[in-house]
Each structure stands twice: as C-alpha cells, then as structure tokens.
Amino acid sequence: ALFSKGAEILRQLDEEIEKLYSNWYLYELGLAWDSHIGKENLMESWQLSGIENQYQFYEQQVKSRLAEKQTKRVFVIISDAMRFEVAHELTSLINSEKRFKAKLGSQLGVLPSYTQLGMASLLPHSGLSYQSDKGSAVYVDGQSSQGLDKRHAILQKVKGIAVSAKDLIAWSNQEGRDRVRDAEIVYIYHDTIDAVGDKSATEDRTIEACRKAIDELIDLVTRVINRLNASRVVLTADHGFLFRQKAM
Numbered sequence: 001a002l003f004s005k006g007a008e009i010l011r012q013l014d015e016e017i018e019k020l021y022s023n024w025y026l027y028e029l030g031l032a033w034d035s036h037i038g039k040e041n042l043m044e045s046w047q048l049s050g051i052e053n054q055y056q057f058y059e060q061q062v063k064s065r066l067a068e069k070q071t072k073r074v075f076v077i078i079s080d081a082m083r084f085e086v087a088h089e090l091t092s093l094i095n096s097e098k099r100f101k102a103k104l105g106s107q108l109g110v111l112p113s114y115t116q117l118g119m120a121s122l123l124p125h126s127g128l129s130y131q132s133d134k135g136s137a138v139y140v141d142g143q144s145s146q147g148l149d150k151r152h153a154i155l156q157k158v159k160g161i162a163v164s165a166k167d168l169i170a171w172s173n174q175e176g177r178d179r180v181r182d183a184e185i186v187y188i189y190h191d192t193i194d195a196v197g198d199k200s201a202t203e204d205r206t207i208e209a210c211r212k213a214i215d216e217l218i219d220l221v222t223r224v225i226n227r228l229n230a231s232r233v234v235l236t237a238d239h240g241f242l243f244r245q246k247a248m
Contacts, residue, residue: 018245026242046111054107055121055128061234063124066184075186075224075233077165078122079213080115080194083240086210090217090235100221109239115194118238120145123187124158148189160185165220176228188224192216197241206243 037043047053052060065074087104094102110121120128120138129139137146144150152162161183168188171179180186196202196209217235224230 014245022244022246026244046108048108052105052107054109054118055125057107057122057236058124061236062185065232065234071232073180073184073186073230075188075228075230076122077188077190077217077220077224077233077235078119079190079192079217079235079237081197081239081241082193082213082217082237086193086214087235087237090214093214093218094221100225107236113239115238116146119151122236122238123151123154124160125154151187151189155185155187158185159183160187162187162189164188165190165216169220169223173227180228186228188220190217190220193241197243204245206241 042048062074062076065071084106091102091104094100110117116136116138117128120140123140123145125140127141129142131137131139134144135146137144137150139145140154143154145154148162148164155162159182161180163179163186165188168176190213192213193206193209197206202209221233221235224233
C-alpha cells in the first residue's frame with residue numbers, strides 16, 4: 001500500500017512537470033525563437049554569429065584536422081538524435097577519466113531538422129538537393145545519401161569509409177586495423193536514442209536510451225583510441241529531440 005501511494009504521488013508530479021514542459025516551456029521557447037527568427041531575418045540567412053553551421057561540419061571539423069601534420073586519420077562518430085544535454089553528460093564523464101580529454105562545442109543544425117538532411121549535411125559536399133520523383137533521399141552533389149552503403153560511396157571520394165557502430169564493435173583487432181588502413185576518414189554511425197525514441201512502442205524509454213547511448217559511446221571512443229590507434233575522435237549528431245510523454 002505504501003508503494004502504490006508513493007507511485008501515485010510521483011505520477012501526479014510527473015503529469016504536472018509534463019504540463020509545464022509542454023504547455024509552458026516548449027510553447028514559450030517556440031514563441032521566443034519565432035520572434036528572434038523574424039527580427040533577425042534568419043529564414044533568409046540561417047546563421048548565428050560565432051556558431052558554425054552543421055553543413056560546414058566536414059570542412060571545419062574533419063578536413064581542417066586532417067591538414068594538421070600529426071593527424072593521419074580522423075574518426076567521426078555520428079549518434080542519431082543525441083541532443084546537447086546528452087553530449088554534455090558524455091563530455092563530463094570522459095573528462096572524469098585521466099586518459100582522455102573532451103571539449104564540447106555547438107553547431108547550428110540544418111532546417112528542417114530531421115535525419116536524412118542532418119546526415120547528408122555532415123558528409124563532404126558542395127551542394128545538397130532533393131529529387132522530387134525519387135522519394136525522400138537527400139542528394140549530396142547529385143548522389144543519394146540514404147543508407148550506410150550510399151554514405152560509404154560518398155566518403156570513398158575523400159579516402160573515407162562509413163561503418164555502423166555495431167559492425168565496428170564486432171571487428172577483431174586485426175580486422176579493424178585492416179579495414180581502416182587505407183582510410184583517412186572513418187565515419188561511424190551509432191543509433192541508440194533515435195531507434196527507441198522514434199517508435200511509439202518504446203518512446204517512453206527515451207531517457208533510459210540516452211543513458212545507454214552515453215555508456216556505448218564511451219566504450220566506442222575507448223575502443224577506437226585503444227584498438228584503432230585514433231588520436232582524434234569527433235562526435236556529433238544529425239539532430240536532437242524534444243521529449244514528450246503525451247501525444248502531440
């Protein structure tokens with residue numbers, strides 16, 4: 001009886017917090033952004049002073065690091081729907097260990113903010129486009145970027161490869177070294193948060209998935225540094241998410 005009473009108190013609190021978050025915080029945040037976008041005319045030129053745009057990611061974060069003398073190879077981990085607060089927690093945990101040092105930064109995501117466009121904007125490109133007669137794929141310099149194989153083909157043009165986090169973790173030490181030997185850029189795709197939060201059957205486990213993603217990403221960074229001799233790992237996301245329990 002005590003347990004059920006406690007659960008009932010928490011349920012009421014949970015509902016009140018949800019109401020505040022959805023009906024007040026997200027609503028007011030939306031109004032503030034709308035006002036800012038209007039005053040600054042941001043729909044004409046989507047940029048904020050001092051913050052890199054997501055579509056500049058390859059040039060600013062990958063290519064620039066490759067140009068450094070000591071850097072032979074750059075590893076990029078892209079975690080689907082990893083929002084800023086999850087990255088903040090991840091940074092704190094990495095920096096609490098003595099061996100690694102992590103630095104956190106921001107970038108201005110593309111609009112609209114969704115997987116296909118976000119993933120395409122992180123790849124090397126001079127232009128992004130849609131082909132209306134060919135479904136929802138985003139084209140990178142005329143080449144479809146939908147799916148791992150297509151992204152691998154795009155990256156091959158800049159001596160890069162694409163691999164899923166699951167596949168990379170299954171590599172033996174020797175296989176891993178063989179796979180990355182000729183690559184200057186390795187894009188690793190991780191999908192723990194989006195896989196859970198995007199489906200109605202499991203979306204209530206989103207917070208749990210965030211914790212799991214943090215643990216997996218620490219393991220992934222450690223593995224890449226220890227087994228694949230990485231010195232620089234860049235970790236980013238295609239988009240974030242808004243957490244709501246009630247239906248829209």
